[in-house]
Amino acid sequence: MSSHTASSSNGGNGSGDSGVPKRNSKRPKYSKFTQQELPACKPILTPRWVVSTFMLIAIVFIPIGIACLIGSRDVVEVVERYETECIPVLNRTNKVQFIQSDADKTCTISMTIPKRMKQPIYVYYQLDNFYQNHRRYVKSRSDEQLKSASKENDTSACKPEDIANGRGAIVPCGLIAWSLFNDTYSFSRQNQSLTVNKKEIAWKSDKQKRFGKNVFPKNFQGGGLVGGATLNESIPLNEQEDLMVWMRTAALPTFRKLYGKIEVDLEEKEVINVTLMNYYNTYSFNGKKKLVLSTTSWIGGRNDFLGIAYLTVGMISFALSMGFTVVYFVKPRLAFYNEDFQMCPASDLWSMVPLVDSIRFSYAVDSTTRDLVTLPSYHGTEVLDRTKNVCRILLMFKTHPSLPIGTEALHHFGTSLLIVTLMSMECLKHYIDSGRILLV
Amino acid sequence: MSGGWERLKGSRSRTTRDSSFHTPAPSRTVTLGRVQPQAPGHRTIYCNDREANLPVRFKGNSISTTKYNFLTFLPKGLFEQFRRVANCYFLLISILSMTPISPVNPVTNVVPLSLVLLVSLIKEAFEDWKRFQNDMVINNTLIDVLQNEKWVALPWKKLQVGDIIRPPCCCYADCVGTVKKDAFFPADLLFLASTNADGVCYIETANLDGETNLKIRKALERTWDYLTPDKATEFKGEMQCEQPNNSLYTFTGNLIFQKQTLPLSPNQILLRGCSLRNTEYIVGAVIFTGHETKVMMNSMNVPSKRSTLERKLDKLILALFATLFIMCLIGAIGSGIFINRKYYYLSLDKAVATEFNPGNRFAVAVLTLFTLITLYSTIIPISLYVSIEMIKFIQSTQFINKDLHMYHAETNTPALARTSNLNEELGQVEYIFSDKTGTLTRNLMEFFKCSIGGEVYGSGVTETELGGAQRNGIKVQEVRKSSTAIHEKGFNFDDHRIMRGAWRNEPNFDACKEFFRCLAICHTVLPEGDESPEKITYQAASPDEAALVTAAKNFGFFFYRRTPTMIHVRESHVEKMGKIQDVAYEILNVLEFNSTRKRQSVVCRYPNGRLVLYCKGADTVIYERLAGGNDDLKKVTRAHLEQFGSAGLRTLCLAYRDLSPDTYESWNEKFIQAKSSLRDREKKLDEVAELVERDLILIGSTAIEDKLQEGVPACIETLFRAGIKVWVLTGDKMETAINIAYACNLINNDMKQFIISSETDAIREVEDRGDQVEIARFIKEEVKKELKKCLEEAQHYLRTVSGPKLSLVIDGKCLMYALDPTLRVMLLNLSLNCHSVVCCRVSPLQKAQVTSLVKKGARKITLSIGDGANDVSMIQAAHIGVGISGLEGMQAVMASDFAIAQFRFLTDLLLVHGRWSYLRICKVITYFFYKNLTFTLTQFWFTFQTGFSGQRFYDDWFQSLYNVIFTALPVIIVGLFDKDVSASLSKKYPELYKEGIRNVFFKWRVVITWAWSSVYQSLVFYHFVTISSAGGKNSSGKIFGLWDISTMAFTCVVITVNLRLLMMCNSITRWHYISVGGSILAWFLFIFVYSILRENVFFVIFVLMSTIYFYLSALLVPIVALLGDFIYQGIQRCFFPYDYQIIQEIHRHEPDDNTRAGLLEVGSQLTPQEERSYAISQLPRELSKHTGFAFDSPGYESFFAAQLGVYAPQKAWDVARRASMKSKPKTPKRN
Secondary structure, eight states, X not given: OHHHHHHHHXXXXXXXXXXXXXXXXXXXXXXXXXXXXXXXEOOOOOHHHHHXXXXXXXXXXXXXXXXXXXXXXTOOEEEXXXXXXXXXXXXXXXXXXXXXXXXXXXXXXXXXXXXXXXXOEEEEEEESSOOTTXXXXXXXXXXXXXXXXXXXTOOGGGTTSSEETTTEEOXXXXXXXXXXXXXXXXXXXXXXXXXXXXXXXXXXXIIIIISOSSOOOBSTTOSSSOOSOOOOTTSOGGGOHHHHHHHSOXXXXXXXXXXXXXXXXXXXXXXXXXXXXXXXXXXXTTOOEEEEEEOOBTTBSSOHXXXXXXXXXXXXXXXXXXXXXXXXXXXOEEEXXXXXXXXXXXXXXXXXXXXOSOEEOOEEEOTTTOOEEEOOGGGTOOOOOHHHHOHHHHHHHHTOOOOSSOHHHHHHHTTTEEEEEOOOHHHHHHHHHTTSSEEO | OHHHHHHHHHHHOOSSOOXXXXXXXXXXXXXXXXXXXXXXXXXXXXXXXXXXXXXXXXXXXXXXXXXXXXXXXXXXXXXXXXXXHHHHHHHHHHHHTTSTTOSSOTHHHHHHHHHHHHHHHHHHHHHHHHHHHHHHHHHTOEEEEEETTEEEEEEGGGOOTTOEEOOBOSSSTTTSSSOOSOOBOSSEEEEEEESSGGGEEEEXXXXXXXXXXXXXXXXXXXXXXXXXXXXXXXXXXXXEEEOOOOOTTOOOEEEEETTEEEEEOGGGEEOTXXXXXXXXXXXXXXXXXXXXXXXXXXXXXXXXXXXXXXXXXXXXXXXXXXXXXXXHHHHHHHHHHHOOTTOGGGOOOTTSOGGGOTTOHHHHHHHHHHHHHHHTGGGSOTHHHHHHHHHHHHXXXXXXXXOGGGOBTTTTBOOEESOSSOTGGGGGOOEEEEOSTTTTEEEEEEEEEEXXXXXXXXXXXXXXXXXXHHHTTOOOEEOOOOTTOEEETTEEEOOTTTGGGGGGGSTXXXXXXXXXXXXXXXXXXXXXXXXXXXXOEEEOSSHHHHHHHHHHHHTTEEEEEEOSSEEEEEEESSSSTTOEEEEEEEEEEEEOOOTTTOEEEEEEEOTTOOEEEEEEEOHXXXXXXXXXXXXXXXXXXXXXXXXXXXTTEEEEEEEEEEEOHHHHHHHHHHHHHHHHOSSSHHHHHHHHHHHHXXXXXXXXXXXXXXXXXXXXXXXXXXXXXXXXXXXXXXXXXXXXXXXXXXXXXXXXXXXXXXXXXXXXXXXXXXXXXXXXXXXXXXXXXXXXXXXXXXXXXXXXXXXXXXXXXXXXXXXXXXXXXXXXXXXXXXXXXXXHTSSEEEEESOOHHHHHHHHXXXXXXXXXXXXXXXXXXXXHHHHHHSSEEEEEOSSSOSHHHHHOSEEESSTTHHIIIIIIIIHHHHHHHXXXXXXXXXXXXXXXXXXXXXXHTTTXXXXXXXXXXXXXXIIIIITTHHHHHHHHHOOSSOHHHHHHOGGGGHHHHTXXXXXXXXXXXXXXXXXXXXXXXXXXXXXXXXXXXXXXXXXXXXXXXXXXXXXXXXXXXXXXXXXXXXXXXXXXXXXXXXXXHHHHHHHHHHHHHOSTTTTHHHHHHTSHHHHHHHHHHHHHHHHHHHHHHHHHHHHSOOHHHHHHHHTTTSOOOOHHHHHHHHHHTTOHHHHHTEEOSOOOOOOOSOOOBOOOOTTHHHHHHHHTTOXXXXXXXXXXXXXXXXXXXXXXXXX
């Protein structure tokens, strides 16, 4: 038969059917793909792998965690909450009314530097309960308009802050720009004022590409209600860094924004006086306002989270690797073969022996001698005196002439798999009673 | 492509006639006079006159099985797609997302939906294209058509009603005309003339009903002469016949010819799809064409089956919808509460749109509900269905269809998955319903052993014995074939003691002589072909008979000619070695075989006047009729019978009786009387036969092997171990069925057998009385009694710990009553507790009933396997239908979901492909569930911190491409390549299959585990990323915005989800690496480009990547997210391992099985002769009560009727069985 010759002539190592295929033969062509024999690695999550993976994670994570923590601890941060303090005591019953009035809102607070702060010192304001991520708020802007002067009238997304009454489009339009933060801070120490550098506080990409240099504020805050800061109409948007910072909307309702930089070192225990103009209304929605002075390190501002997370995960991994190691020794795996030497799922065993939590079996069968052998001691099993204890099991195997699993399997079980031959409940009980099967 | 579509359109235009003929359309006025309006009841056809037929507009002969054409493709295809709930849902979401309440851009939903639709439509188009090409091949097959007094080869599609055509026989195709291949009839034909004498032709109807025995059709005497072109041109007839219908066995019509009306019967009709045999060619007139032919009218729409897993998937999707709704409801309520004018920066004054109007919180909540639905729509994995479809499609077309393990070289047939819907269903089958003939057996009877005068001859070993020996651990020794061994069709016997005339030297050579003569004389076989031993073929109603006659031939008693009264036998070595003489025996009477008599006798007269009755039959009936004495021989022979029976052989006892002329004459008178009686002829004949069939002398017994398909017992054994129960449903007699069940190891003597048969004396007695109502009532009572008894007994056995395994044998008549609604439960209870069930003498309908009984009653997953038309109903009733392809007709294959060439390939189909598919699909589904849930949940957690406003966390395009690009490919790779254990291990440990039956990989528990993992991971993603990103990032103290953080989170999600996929892989090929790496890379490439182009995420990735924070998070978050799963997997594998994991570990250090070597083995295993050469002598033989009588004679009546040219109506069981005549598939010689 030609198909025979075809198949026997190509004994080559899988390079396809080199034999002359019979004409009209529908014999499928050999390919590793269709025969599903693509070379593959077969990862098996053996205990050794589990333990070493955990170990590896621990080894990598703990140092990183420590480094992060140190980096974060290097950062000196001073936070001063001021939204209540900066309301005159008399007005504190109705803060909203005060903030909306024309009263003088100058307010002075002082901050004590706990530790020497190296320049640059970053000044942030932090708002609370302010939903910059609200759907209505986020989309209320026009990126086109911000970028180029020609798209000035592209304000469809900006409602209701899109067009000033009769004066054309508002630039920059939308709720985000409209609600621009307008508290201002000026710092002094020992009556000597500290300059706050308000340059380079926005991301470079914002400055260069997103905000146009020919775009000038127009009709801004000209409406009936003033939401926040006003903008100098002679300065193009790409230099209005406060606006850029504000318009990079925050992800969470609690957020910090960069206000400026103080480019001198501050010494420990120095008292910094801050004169701030408390214009911004967070009182309507009970929002907090905070002033933050912070240095940075290689990791950025003060944020212990990463460090703690790394450290915790590293330690948990270490503990797990230890735990798994112990558990594997104490409580080895099992699968078992029933009377017909057919593999049963381990769960069937539990249904057969409902009262027992787990059973440790210590013997297996040598296929050549059909003798019972004890499993290697590194499984944590004790070495048994086979003459005394295992006679019944031996008998059992004598009645079964063929065994599918033999010694070589036994060796391969290596890490943790034991074979269990379960003969009957009585037998099992006997072994449990006599202590040869350990209950864990 | 476009050309193809054009052609497609052409072939589709069934309503218009093919107008490619050159004859100009005659004007109506000319032909009007002859046109008669087509009455609805009948059609009038003018043979050989195209013009006359023209006005009637008969349909053309081209067929089309395509679903779409060029115009209908888009609307119809889209309609099909939107019948899926998921697609409809996404359409709805897409529409919703175009409204202003949507937080996302419409592209988010439109892009994935259109991609999914596109892929599905491309697949549909591809499949339809293939169907179209198939049609084209068929439509363009050539056939000789009479045109201008010449035979002209035209393609089938050009045929028209009324044409005279000349289909040749496929065997003679080489020498006749231009038509060479597959000489099937192209349309339904009226048979006019044949090259055979007497206007007879032989046809094979395998394509219609699976029967391969030849049927005889006879033309009307008046038309016999119209064979040559010039003669045929003169043939002008008018035919009036019924309208096209789907009844294969009826036809009514008249031929008005030479002013005479000749009635037509089915005997003159040749149906499309049949093929001509033993006839050089015939001439016929086309009656029905194309889709109006009977076979096409019969072609049923295969009901599309959905897998159980997919139905369960629907439930999962529903659960997801519920989750979605709950999430949206929470968000909606939250938004109603949150919205407040105090957030002045949101400008929520009076003019604000309703969706944010604090004055109407309810409206806000309702609108937010819709907003959130569009936002969370990703929870429903849109690409799931299309991915699964793609995976299954590749699985079936690339893996199943191209598996070399399932390629059968002898018949040159690879496996064929006809549907790709059911791949994973193959991994969960619990019940297999199998046909017997042609499925378990080859329908090939071989004379294998015999016992003559108390001596066993024949040294072969049956498959059953081999299997038994291997189970007992005995090594099978190879026995060299001796030089005397002869193996031909029907004869596979070797014993040097009696071959080549050596029997003369045997001590019992007289018995031998009688034995051989009995074989040569006592039969109803017709010899055919050349009268030489090499060339002759025997036409027999049953393959057993042919085997026996062939055996006689090989023993030197060559039966070569039969006349109505004589049988001619060429006997060698009788007088002395080497001498040959022709002897003619006069056949005086034939006492035919039937199922009650279970025997057959022939009374013959030797040339020397000796009168002998030769009888062969079942051991039980023969032994009853033996003459006294010679008990030793009887005992020994009985022992032999039992031995044969347990080896799975079919036995017959042979006996003879010398008759004195006086006895014969007096008996013959009675016989003639009985034969000519008009009432109860059958019964009277039986009674008369009883008179002479007594005082027989036993000669011996024959043992015929009903040759099992290769590897059947081993396959069944494997399936048993896999937890699959195999039921045999056969139209055969109970004895045959039990015999085969023994041969296949379905039943053995250790089993407790429950036999419910209608062949009991009590039932027969009632039947003889003939009152139908009474019979029905009585049998029902009996069946009920039996069932109750068996059930009680079975329960008793089940309660004892080590009771015997149970088996049930039931026959069709009892089954009919047992399937009655009142008894059905009992039957189901009993049969489900049985290890194996054999139903015999069942009709095709009953096969289907039994199948659906288990399918619906027990809610188990069923598979039916069969090869013939009688199995079609069963194949369609089961969850999965498997057809045996390569040998017989196409009906079973056409109805099936999978077609394989051999029963044993079921092992590969189920244990390897089915199991893998199941595992893979489960993984794919659960993974889809996980990745979409995880993704959506991060979005959900974000909603809580945006004042429930429904602000999206991710950019639109992130969201829309998440499913279709960033996580799409790896999961498909897993669906294709994941492999827990190798194919050979799957077969070595069939028990692994039980995991599929128990459905352990797609339980709610599994889904919930994944859901927990999703919740955990999404919490990690959201909170780790947001918390750690607060405060200044990088040393310049700048702060991240929303899009920076969401991009960070999305990066983590993409990395984690892709790595999670690797974690669940059992085998990782480089495709895994490429796809996983590629997906992650695709994300980065995308974001690099996208962030330059898009406003809101402008430059974010560059901003992010300029900070150390990015790298720290990208390392931390995925690992923390995966840690939970990793711990779970570690614990699961160690303490609650799945079976496959244990096997993996056992064979961890073995290299992947070298299946290449295995394939070579498959190739070399294929000759049955070689396999037969294995033998053992020391096999311990158990004596059993089972003697294995079986003698099958399907359709005696119809066979002989056919021989006489009389059309006998089909009987129910005739369809259920088919006679032998299995000719080896011939590869047509080219040129």
